[in-house]
Amino acid sequence: MAASSVHLALLLCLMIMIPATVASPRRLRESPAGASRPTTFFEVDRPLRPPPGSSGPCSTLLLSGSFGSTLAKPPATAAYSPPRCLAAAGGRASAISLAVLEWRAACRGAQLDRIFGVWLGGAELLRGSTAAPPLDGIVWSVSKDVTKYASLVAAGRSTLAVYLGNLVNSTLTGVYRANVTLHLYLRRAPAPRPPPAVAPADLVLPMSRALPPNSGGGLWHQIRSAADVQSTSVALPSNTYRAVLELYISSHGDDESWYTNQPGYRNGPFREVTVRVDGVLAGAAWPFPVIYPGGIYPLLWRPVAPIGSFNLPTYDVELTPLLDGKAHEFGFAVTNAQDVWYVGANLHLWLDPGSTATTAGLVSYVAPPANATSSQSGDPVDTHHHATASRLFSAAGWVRSSYGNITTNATQTFGLEYTLTFETLDRTTVAGAGVSATDHAGGVVYAVQTRRNFPLGWLYEQGRLTVTHGLDETTVSAGRWWTGPRSRSLRTTQSSVVEDEEGGGKSWGVRQAYSYEATDGCYFRNVTSSGYGIVSDHSSEVCAAKGTSSGRGAVGAAPGAEKAGLVRN
Ligand SMILES: *[C@@H]1O[C@H](CO)[C@@H](O)[C@H](O)[C@H]1NC(C)=O
Ligand SMILES: *[C@@H]1O[C@H](CO)[C@@H](O)[C@H](O)[C@H]1NC(C)=O
Ligand SMILES: *[C@@H]1O[C@H](CO)[C@@H](O)[C@H](O)[C@H]1NC(C)=O
Ligand SMILES: *[C@@H]1O[C@H](CO)[C@@H](O)[C@H](O)[C@H]1NC(C)=O
Ligand SMILES: *[C@@H]1O[C@H](CO)[C@@H](O)[C@H](O)[C@H]1NC(C)=O
Ligand SMILES: *[C@@H]1O[C@H](CO)[C@@H](O)[C@H](O)[C@H]1NC(C)=O
Numbered sequence: 001m002a003a004s005s006v007h008l009a010l011l012l013c014l015m016i017m018i019p020a021t022v023a024s025p026r027r028l029r030e031s032p033a034g035a036s037r038p039t040t041f042f043e044v045d046r047p048l049r050p051p052p053g054s055s056g057p058c059s060t061l062l063l064s065g066s067f068g069s070t071l072a073k074p075p076a077t078a079a080y081s082p083p084r085c086l087a088a089a090g091g092r093a094s095a096i097s098l099a100v101l102e103w104r105a106a107c108r109g110a111q112l113d114r115i116f117g118v119w120l121g122g123a124e125l126l127r128g129s130t131a132a133p134p135l136d137g138i139v140w141s142v143s144k145d146v147t148k149y150a151s152l153v154a155a156g157r158s159t160l161a162v163y164l165g166n167l168v169n170s171t172l173t174g175v176y177r178a179n180v181t182l183h184l185y186l187r188r189a190p191a192p193r194p195p196p197a198v199a200p201a202d203l204v205l206p207m208s209r210a211l212p213p214n215s216g217g218g219l220w221h222q223i224r225s226a227a228d229v230q231s232t233s234v235a236l237p238s239n240t241y242r243a244v245l246e247l248y249i250s251s252h253g254d255d256e257s258w259y260t261n262q263p264g265y266r267n268g269p270f271r272e273v274t275v276r277v278d279g280v281l282a283g284a285a286w287p288f289p290v291i292y293p294g295g296i297y298p299l300l301w302r303p304v305a306p307i308g309s310f311n312l313p314t315y316d317v318e319l320t321p322l323l324d325g326k327a328h329e330f331g332f333a334v335t336n337a338q339d340v341w342y343v344g345a346n347l348h349l350w351l352d353p354g355s356t357a358t359t360a361g362l363v364s365y366v367a368p369p370a371n372a373t374s375s376q377s378g379d380p381v382d383t384h385h386h387a388t389a390s391r392l393f394s395a396a397g398w399v400r401s402s403y404g405n406i407t408t409n410a411t412q413t414f415g416l417e418y419t420l421t422f423e424t425l426d427r428t429t430v431a432g433a434g435v436s437a438t439d440h441a442g443g444v445v446y447a448v449q450t451r452r453n454f455p456l457g458w459l460y461e462q463g464r465l466t467v468t469h470g471l472d473e474t475t476v477s478a479g480r481w482w483t484g485p486r487s488r489s490l491r492t493t494q495s496s497v498v499e500d501e502e503g504g505g506k507s508w509g510v511r512q513a514y515s516y517e518a519t520d521g522c523y524f525r526n527v528t529s530s531g532y533g534i535v536s537d538h539s540s541e542v543c544a545a546k547g548t549s550s551g552r553g554a555v556g557a558a559p560g561a562e563k564a565g566l567v568r569n
Contacts, residue, residue, distance in 0.1 A: 038106060038137035039532050041293070041303045043310040044492065044514045046523035047541075048145050050098040050185035057100070057183035058085035067116075067164040067176040072216040075163035080120060082154055089186045093150035093200065098185040101125055101146045103178060108137035111174025113294040113309075114166050115250055115342065117218045118180055121158035122206035124219065124344040125149055127248045127312045130164070131305060132294035133174050138303075142310045143183075148246075148348065150200040153182070163218040195481040196403055197242045197437070198446055201348035207232040207245075207330055208344050220248065220342035223334045226267070229276070234347060235327040238357040241401040242350035242408075243319040245330070247285050247343065249273050250312055254338040257296070259289035259427065259456060262420055263374035263387045267336040269418045269427065270372050270389045273343055275317050276331035281367045282322055283393050285315035286414045286429050288454045288471065296458070300467055300496035304510040304529050307471050307494055318410035318435045319347075321397030323360040335370065354402025363396040363407065370414075378421070387418040406445055408437045423461055429454040437479070446479035463500035468493065488518035507531065517543060 050056065063078040070076075082091065089095040101118065103126060113132040118125045125146050131138050152158070166176055208219035221230035236243065251258055254266070261269045273285045290313070291306035301309070334341045352358055372389040396409040411434045418427040431452045437445040453472040458465060470493035477486055492515065498508040509530040516523040522543035528535040 038108065038139050039134070039303050041131040041138050041140040041305055041310075043140075043142065043305040043307070044494070044512045044525055044527055045143075045311065046514070046516050046525075048098065048100050048143055049521060051520075053188050054097040054185040055188050056085070056098075056185035058083055058186070059181055059183045061179060061181050062160050063162055063178075063180045065162055065164075065178050065180075067114075067166045067178065068168045069166065070163070071165040071167045074216050075117075075119070075161040075218065077162075078160045079157065080160045081157045083182065083184055085186065086154060086184060090190075091154060093154035093202075094191040095186050096147060096150045096153060096184055096200075097187045098145065099147045099150060099153055100143050100183040100185075102141060102143045102181040102183060103128065104139075104141040104181070105130065105176055105178040106137065106139040107131070107133045107174040107176045109133070109173035109175070110135050111166070111168075111172050111176070113292045114164055114176070115218075115252065116162065116164035116178075117220060117248070117342075117344065119161045119206070119208065119219050120149065120152050121155065122161075122208050122210070122219060123149065123152055123204050123346045124206070124208060124248045125152075127220075127250060127342075127344070129250075129290070129292045129309045129312075130176055131310075132292070132298045132301070134302070140305070140310060144311055146182075148200045149204055149346075151202055152204050153184070161219065165217065195483050197350050198481050198484065201242075201244070202351040203237065203349040205234055205236075205347040205349060206345075207234065207347060218342060218344075220250075220344040221332055223332065223337050223341040223343055224339040226333075226335060226337050228337065229331045229333045230343065231329050231331040232345075233327060233329045236323070236325065236347075236349060237351055238325045239352040239355055239401070240323060240325070240349050241320075241352045241358050241399045241403065241406075243323055244348045245275060245283070245317045245319050246346045246348060247273060247275070247315040247317065247332075248312065248345070249285060249287050249315065250290065250342045251287070251340075252342065253340045255341060256292065258336075258338070260296075260420075260425060263376075263385050263418075267338055268372075268374060269387050269420075270336055270416055272335045272370065272389075272391065272414070273315070273341070274333050274335060275345075276333070277319070277322055277328050279329075279331065281393070282319060282395075283317035283410075283412055284391060284414065285317065286391075286416065286431050287315075288313045288429070288452075289427070289456050289469070291456075291467075291469065296467055297465060297498050299498045299506055299508040300465070300510070302508070303532055303534075304494065304496075304512055304527060307469060307492060313471075316433070317412070318408070318433070320399065320408040320435075320437075321362060321365075321395040321410055323358070323397065323399055324362075325357065325360065352401040352403070358399050358401040360399045361397060363398060364394070365396075366392065366394045368392060382422050385418075385420040387416065389416040390414060403445075405440045406437050408435065410435050424457065424459050426457040428456070437481075444479040446477070446481045448475065448477045448482075450475045464497065465499075466495060466497045468495040470494065485519040489516070491515045509535075
């Protein structure tokens with residue numbers, strides 16, 4: 001654990017004296033060596049359902065790997081060719097109605113949480129952290145919707161690569177074993193001519209380091225300081241009419257827990273990943289504060305992993321207004337970065353089937369500098385540290401293709417609020433993104449508005465630490481090309497408690513509420529755990545009737561409410 005906050009380091013010093021791997025002494029004594037069963041760890045997420053009229057799944061084991069002393073070594077690789085069931089269905093990307101990448105892993109022996117990535121043809125498909133396994137072993141799995149990479153899945157032969165940087169010695173004996181499986185669902189009837197621009201991209205260009213990398217490690221760019229800009233040059237096909245850059249982001253080493261940093265200490269609590277095209281700022285991502293399963297205090301995340309830790313969120317930056325059909329250099333940087341950030345990027349491109357070249361022009365572009373502030377209040381003994389930051393990007397441009405002359409206006413807005421006191425941390429990031437594409441007559445071709453909210457807080461009092469964090473995401477879509485759900489809303493809150501017990505032990509528990517509501521389906525789940533055991537787990541896929549309670553969790557609603565989540569074992 002990095003002592004990212006002077007205050008928290010002081011507060012937790014008592015707790016840290018018990019190493020995480022032996023923090024459940026009673027449990028370990030109960031199970032004779034070798035006879036214990038591994039614990040299943042999990043991140044709360046919704047099941048992936050294929051659209052009606054799909055067949056499948058047809059499942060292919062892509063890679064089976066064992067990751068012992070792999071740190072800074074080249075990734076494990078396997079030759080990839082499109083599954084036979086896809087060839088039998090005509091082989092086209094548009095035959096895929098849902099593609100799911102499943103990561104299933106196990107580890108026996110103590111080990112730290114480690115970062116891993118999965119790449120197909122150099123394009124990143126999944127990034128996750130492993131769990132922080134206790135001695136008696138764990139298993140966990142992640143299923144990710146990778147339909148947006150359908151063009152890569154259907155393309156010819158390529159290479160699947162997995163990097164998981166692990167280190168084994170006489171204390172950390174855990175070797176991770178992992179299987180990567182692709183599950184394809186195919187359309188029974190031929191796809192209706194896919195609506196342009198909103199179907200999966202026709203081409204996904206990786207902007208990673210080349211495979212095999214000379215120095216080993218993942219295919220991500222490594223950004224080691226605020227001044228470090230990592231660049232890749234790509235030539236876009238001349239008939240491109242839409243471009244979206246997808247970012248994968250994770251922070252490690254000195255910046256593993258940047259989100260808690262007191263202002264003025266270790267570059268403070270504000271980070272943004274910026275994207276430059278030929279040196280000009282084109283957009284940004286303000287990262288979700290991913291807590292790794294060994295983060296803050298490892299017992300907090302057993303067995304329910306922190307939000308986004310097993311399957312890290314990705315971030316899209318709409319680049320269509322900046323298209324001009326020329327080769328460009330894409331640069332990536334992290335404001336206030338300390339050593340080290342792993343930034344990967346895929347460029348999703350939509351190509352005009354009716355022409356060999358599009359023409360394009362920029363109409364307007366606004367990107368004032370980010371406004372970051374910090375201040376203090378309170379007395380010298382109980383100082384309150386505040387920080388804020390905000391940022392706006394807006395660009396509009398037109399692209400003339402066989403679909404007509406379409407003007408795209410893309411806007412990003414960001415805000416951060418942060419307060420740290422002796423006992424509490426309270427921070428939230430709000431990220432808004434809007435894309436509006438209109439035709440020459442002003443009709444809306446497609447429009448997507450997304451708002452993400454990342455709250456994170458803790459409260460430490462009387463030997464009891466409560467960490468509450470959440471992810472809210474709302475997307476509203478419209479326009480005549482749009483065929484997907486008109487609205488989607490995800491709201492999940494996880495509240496984890498660890499507490500000193502009389503006699504020196506620890507007890508811990510997690511409550512998580514997950515609520516997903518979309519015009520094409522819903523999913524609700526409430527989970528409560530105590531120690532390694534699940535106390536209650538309720539889920540439902542029935543959408544609540546309009547106007548009734550949406551199933552928003554009571555978790556974190558009142559400080560007293562968390563008490564119920566901590567059942568002593
Ligand atoms: C990976 O797949 C192999 C073959 O099916 C199986 O024996 C092994 O247990 C799997 N490993 C994990 C971690 O699921
Ligand atoms: C094993 O590796 C960890 C992490 O690098 C280190 O802290 C520990 O001292 C090592 N143990 C031994 C016995 O070398
Ligand atoms: C920067 O943000 C602070 C805090 O929200 C605000 O008071 C100030 O007016 C902003 N400055 C600019 C130039 O927008
Ligand atoms: C496309 O539309 C924009 C905005 O209406 C206009 O400025 C531009 O000249 C048009 N381009 C072409 C090739 O017609
Ligand atoms: C683009 O959208 C933003 C936000 O809605 C708006 O302020 C701006 O005027 C629009 N630009 C153009 C050129 O339409
Ligand atoms: C989850 O908990 C909330 C609040 O207690 C409740 O309204 C909701 O019905 C629960 N959902 C499920 C699926 O159990």
